[in-house]
Structures are given as structure tokens and as C-alpha cells.
Amino acid sequence: MADYIASIDQGTTSTRCMIFDKPGSVIAVDQKEHEQIFPRAGWVEHDAMEIWNNTRDVIGGALAKANLNSDNISAVGITNQRETALVWDKSTGQPVCNAIVWQDTRTQKICDELADLGGGAERYKAKVGLPLATYFSGPKVRWILDNVDGAREKAEAGDLVFGNMDTWLLWNLTGGVDKGGVHVTDVTNASRTMLMDLTSLSWDEEIAAEMKIPMSMLPEIRSSSEVYGECQGGALLGTPVAGILGDQQAATFGQVCFEVGTAKNTYGTGNFMLLNTGEEQVPSENGLLTTLCYKIGDNKPIYALEGAIAVTGSLVQWMRDNLGIISSAPEIEDLAKSVDDNGGAYFVPAFSGLFAPHWRSDARGALVGLTRFVNKGHIARAALEATAFQTREVLDAMNADSGVPLKELRVDGGMVVNEALMQFQADILDVDVVRPKVAETTALGAAYAAGLAVGYWADEDDLRQNWGEDKRWTPQMDSDAREKTYRNWKKAVTKTLDWVDDDVD
Numbered sequence: 162m163a164d165y166i167a168s169i170d171q172g173t174t175s176t177r178c179m180i181f182d183k184p185g186s187v188i189a190v191d192q193k194e195h196e197q198i199f200p201r202a203g204w205v206e207h208d209a210m211e212i213w214n215n216t217r218d219v220i221g222g223a224l225a226k227a228n229l230n231s232d233n234i235s236a237v238g239i240t241n242q243r244e245t246a247l248v249w250d251k252s253t254g255q256p257v258c259n260a261i262v263w264q265d266t267r268t269q270k271i272c273d274e275l276a277d278l279g280g281g282a283e284r285y286k287a288k289v290g291l292p293l294a295t296y297f298s299g300p301k302v303r304w305i306l307d308n309v310d311g312a313r314e315k316a317e318a319g320d321l322v323f324g325n326m327d328t329w330l331l332w333n334l335t336g337g338v339d340k341g342g343v344h345v346t347d348v349t350n351a352s353r354t355m356l357m358d359l360t361s362l363s364w365d366e367e368i369a370a371e372m373k374i375p376m377s378m379l380p381e382i383r384s385s386s387e388v389y390g391e392c393q394g395g396a397l398l399g400t401p402v403a404g405i406l407g408d409q410q411a412a413t414f415g416q417v418c419f420e421v422g423t424a425k426n427t428y429g430t431g432n433f434m435l436l437n438t439g440e441e442q443v444p445s446e447n448g449l450l451t452t453l454c455y456k457i458g459d460n461k462p463i464y465a466l467e468g469a470i471a472v473t474g475s476l477v478q479w480m481r482d483n484l485g486i487i488s489s490a491p492e493i494e495d496l497a498k499s500v501d502d503n504g505g506a507y508f509v510p511a512f513s514g515l516f517a518p519h520w521r522s523d524a525r526g527a528l529v530g531l532t533r534f535v536n537k538g539h540i541a542r543a544a545l546e547a548t549a550f551q552t553r554e555v556l557d558a559m560n561a562d563s564g565v566p567l568k569e570l571r572v573d574g575g576m577v578v579n580e581a582l583m584q585f586q587a588d589i590l591d592v593d594v595v596r597p598k599v600a601e602t603t604a605l606g607a608a609y610a611a612g613l614a615v616g617y618w619a620d621e622d623d624l625r626q627n628w629g630e631d632k633r634w635t636p637q638m639d640s641d642a643r644e645k646t647y648r649n650w651k652k653a654v655t656k657t658l659d660w661v662d663d664d665v666d
């Protein structure tokens with residue numbers, strides 16, 4: 162057995178390759194950002210070829226930094242931005258258009274039409290655990306087939322295939338056009354398409370037919386931890402690809418949330434809280450998603466409740482790139498600390514509508530409570546607080562659905578270095594917020610899935626021992642202040658609703 166495991170983390174803003182050792186420590190990282198393409202309001206695209214090229218580069222980069230080669234790597238795992246949909250021609254390896262990113266809202270009309278067939282937004286919820294929303298992959302594939310010249314004919318002739326980013330990278334790593342790349346996804350990614358039956362873990366032909374998606378386009382659904390194939394070229398030549406988990410499920414796995422009732426919250430482009438519900442699928446009454454958490458080889462599938470928030474860290478990016486009031490993301494912390502409080506300002510970043518627990522695609526962003534008193538420090542503070550308030554809404558929903566209040570929250574992702582945010586988060590939730598030693602839990606989770614499949618780690622107990630606490634924030638705000646500011650937040654949310662009219666494309 163070689164000494165290390167590699168993990169490819171194909172995120173919304175960048176692609177990383179990380180090398181881990183047995184205690185779960187990071188040996189090397191290489192990372193490349195890719196272009197965010199905004200062709201018009203509400204549309205978000207990625208160039209899948211750029212992402213594949215970046216993937217090859219960061220694999221080579223991470224191995225070179227650690228002075229390693231493929232002989233030192235036992236297996237590689239993949240974790241990825243979920244729901245982002247790509248359609249490509251399997252005989253040329255060329256995508257038919259850019260990947261449509263999870264944040265993209267162009268499928269609103271398709272979702273409305275499907276809802277009108279009966280059952281409204283909950284039409285498929287009992288089978289797939291998800292409400293009809295622009296977020297998920299299935300309607301994005303339908304949009305591509307309806308709008309890209311010649312795509313439907315080619316798809317019906319069996320020439321085109323669909324995949325989320327995991328499938329695209331796996332297909333290319335395992336040989337692509339030339340060497341018969343495998344066309345496979347794992348249960349967690351499949352559970353974000355709106356096309357997979359949560360119980361049978363297979364594609365639902367009726368839903369695919371209603372969305373007019375040929376079954377021949379869909380990848381084979383496999384577990385999250387097994388050998389799917391071997392790398393057929395590049396720096397990892399001959400290395401088995403042995404784990405796939407959608408990014409949020411990977412972070413849950415990396416946080417070793419293996420027991421029923423354990424939860425983590427990841428603070429990245431968006432925020433995603435997942436609660437392990439074990440072998441039970443818990444239908445949500447409070448705006449959460451029922452989703453696959455993981456499936457290790459032949460073991461039974463483990464399910465989760467999920468609260469997905471579209472815009473958290475990307476609001477910080479927006480303040481940097483679109484407003485220019487900070488020049489880097491970490492600067493927001495100092496700017497926010499230049500004032501004592503939010504000065505009455507509340508920022509609801511409903512840029513892609515509102516996801517959990519509201520699921521309101523008609524909402525758009527609003528900055529409310531403004532007076533002449535408010536300055537850019539208050540706005541920076543309101544932007545950070547937005548992340549914490551949105552998380553409180555999701556935690557309340559989680560507690561209501563599960564009936565067992567969470568006692569502490571494990572956190573990870575790019576924003577958890579922000580101490581001011583973490584303290585405010587503990588204050589607003591009134592529970593402890595705990596950051597682990599390895600904050601790169603997403604990449605770690607995919608490494609764990611791959612390492613388990615090849616026997617690098619023996620079992621879940623091996624992984625539990627790797628988890629250690631780095632820092633804990635305990636609530637300090639008094640309850641009156643907490644409930645008053647949260648009440649204002651909820652009022653601010655109501656101001657964003659009903660903004661988009663029916664006649665808007």
C-alpha cells in the first residue's frame with residue numbers, strides 16, 4: 162500500500178488537488194481558480210474544458226510540491242460542486258455548451274411548467290426528496306436539449322451524455338474518448354439531479370420522461386466508495402479512482418458525522434448544513450432537502466437532511482468584485498470590526514432567489530434599514546451577519562424536522578477563518594460552534610471515501626481518530642438582543658419576496 166491518498170476538489174470557484182496521509186494531515190495542495198461566466202442576469206456558467214485542464218494541472222502541481230509520483234498514491238477521490246450540469250458528445254469529448262452552474266436561474270420556466278403538471282413545486286418530492294427549483298441538474302439538462310442547436314437529435318441518437326462535474330472528471334481521468342472513460346456517478350451526486358429515486362437509488366424513468374431527458378444520457382449510479390476505474394494518463398497514471406462524494410456530503414464525511422443526529426455546516430460560496438439521519442429518509446416539513454449522505458461500498462445508504470443557502474461567501478466576493486469596497490475577502494473582517502454593530506442595516510443576498518428554508522425564486526437581494534448613519538463598515542457587518550442569520554433559519558428548520566435540537570455545530574469551509582463571523586454565529590444560534598483541526602474537510606471526505614475502498618483506512622473508527630478540535634466559540638449575546646436582531650432579519654427577508662414578475666425571462 163502506497164503512503165498517501167489524493168483528493169480532487171472541484172469547487173465552484175476553484176479546483177484543488179490535495180494529498181493526505183493516514184492521520185488526515187494535508188501533505189500538499191495545489192489550486193487554480195476558473196472563470197465565472199455571467200452571460201446575463203441570473204445565468205452562471207463554467208467552461209468544462211478549462212476545469213478539466215485545471216484538474217490535470219493541480220494534480221501535477223500537488224504531486225510536484227510533495228515530491229511524489231503516482232507510485233506514492235494508493236487511490237484518488239473526487240468531490241465536486243453538485244448540480245452543475247454538463248452535456249458532452251461522447252465521440253468527441255467536447256461539451257455542447259458551457260456547464261450550467263448550480264446558482265443559475267434560467268430554468269425557472271421549465272420548473273414552473275413541470276409544477277403545473279400537478280403537485281406544484283412538490284411534484285417529485287416524495288420520490289427524490291427535493292422541491293422543483295432551478296438549483297437542481299435535471300431541468301438544466303432539459304434546457305440544454307431545448308436550446309442548443311442539434312442537441313436533442315444527437316441526444317436521442319445516443320451521442321450525448323450528461324454528468325455533474327464528478328462524472329466529467331471521472332470520464333476524462335479514466336480515458337475519455339480514446340480509452341473508453343467510465344460514465345459513472347455516485348449516489349450523492351445523483352440525488353441532486355431530481356431524477357434519482359431515493360429508495361431504489363436508480364434513475365426514475367417517469368421523471369426523466371417528463372423532463373424529456375433520454376435515459377441513455379444518464380451515468381450509471383454507484384456507491385460513494387468503490388474502485389470505478391484507473392487513471393489512464395497524466396501524473397496519476399494507473400491510480401484507482403475509488404471515491405466520489407458531492408462536496409457537501411464529502412465535508413460531512415470529512416467531519417466524521419457518522420452518527421445519527423450529527424451535523425456540519427460548510428461556509429463557502431454558499432452555506433450547506435447537513436444532518437445525518439442514518440438509514441432513515443426524513444421528509445422535511447420545513448423547507449429542507451432529503452438527500453443521500455453517503456453509501457460506502459455494499460453497505461446500506463445513509464441519508465441526510467440538508468439546508469442549502471445559495472449566497473454566503475459569494476456575497477463577500479460580490480463586495481470585493483462588484484462594489485470594490487474591499488480588495489480581498491479577509492479584509493471584510495477588519496472593515497466589519499470598524500463599527501460596533503450593523504447600525505440598523507440588514508443585507509438579504511437573494512441573488513439566486515432564496516433557497517432553504519424559503520425556496521422563493523421570485524426573491525431578489527435587498528439592503529434595508531438604511532439611514533444617513535450607515536457607512537461601509539455597517540454594510541460589511543450586515544454582509545457577514547447575513548451568513549449567520551441564514552444559518553439560523555436553517556438550524557431552526559433542522560431542529561423542527563428532527564425534533565431533537567442540535568447541541569453544537571461543526572463548521573468548515575473558506576469563511577470559518579473569520580473569527581468575527583464565527584462568534585456572531587454562536588451568538589445567533591445560541592449553540593457552540595466548533596472548528597476542526599483539518600478545515601479542508603471536503604477534500605478530506607473524498608480522500609476518506611477513496612482510502613476506505615482500497616483498504617488504506619480500515620473502517621470508520623480509523624477515521625474518527627483523525628478528527629480533532631481546533632477552536633470553539635460559545636454564545637455570549639443575551640437572549641433579548643439575539644431575538645431582537647433576528648426578528649429584524651426576518652422582517653428584512655419579507656422585503657425581498659415577490660420581486661420577479663411572471664413576464665421576466
Ligand code: ADP
Nearest residue numbers: 172174429430474475477478490491574575579
Ligand atoms: P468553495 O469551495 O465554495 O469554492 P471555499 O470554501 O473555498 O468556497 O470558500 C471561499 C469563500 O469564502 C469565498 O466566497 C470567499 O468570499 C469567502 N471567504 C474567504 N475568506 C474569507 C474571510 N476571511 N471572511 C469572509 N469570507 C471569506
